[in-house]
Amino acid sequence: MTKSHITATINGDVREFLCEPGDTLLQSLRDELGLTGTKEGCGSGDCGACSVTVNGRLVCSCLVLAVEVDGAEVGTVEGIGEPDKLHVIQQKFLEHAALQCGICTPGLIVSTKALLEENPSPTEEEARYYLAGNLCRCTGYDKIIKAVMDAAETMRGTA
Numbered sequence: 001m002t003k004s005h006i007t008a009t010i011n012g013d014v015r016e017f018l019c020e021p022g023d024t025l026l027q028s029l030r031d032e033l034g035l036t037g038t039k040e041g042c043g044s045g046d047c048g049a050c051s052v053t054v055n056g057r058l059v060c061s062c063l064v065l066a067v068e069v070d071g072a073e074v075g076t077v078e079g080i081g082e083p084d085k086l087h088v089i090q091q092k093f094l095e096h097a098a099l100q101c102g103i104c105t106p107g108l109i110v111s112t113k114a115l116l117e118e119n120p121s122p123t124e125e126e127a128r129y130y131l132a133g134n135l136c137r138c139t140g141y142d143k144i145i146k147a148v149m150d151a152a153e154t155m156r157g158t159a
Contacts, residue, residue, distance in 0.1 A: 011079025048134030
């Protein structure tokens with residue numbers, strides 16, 4: 001099969017890569033671009049570990065073909081925060097001990113950022129509903145939701 005040449009803006013930088021027609025965005029991010037923060041949990045869109053944004057829309061990268069992002073804007077966990085300064089969301093996840101093994105954490109961070117961009121003042125119920133597609137096998141969800149709500153408050157400047 002002929003590989004496709006893809007050009008996409010990933011975390012604000014124009015990136016080019018080659019992919020097979022059946023390669024998922026998850027595979028290309030990890031294997032072709034070296035962006036290993038996005039995790040594969042299930043490979044079927046059920047766990048949210050591979051959550052990224054494509055043109056501002058939250059998606060499971062295991063369900064998106066890499067060829068579909070040609071010309072698109074893709075956001076991954078690597079685009080959140082700086083190497084020497086964590087994003088508020090990342091900091092709140094640490095402060096609230098909302099992570100353990102780390103498989104779900106990148107997807108939850110990306111999903112939380114998407115939630116707070118869409119709704120800066122979610123209720124706890126809205127946050128739980130929005131993040132329902134992200135499964136965590138270690139921490140349970142109370143610490144995660146507390147981190148999300150604290151991040152929302154801090155980002156609004158009301159903390």
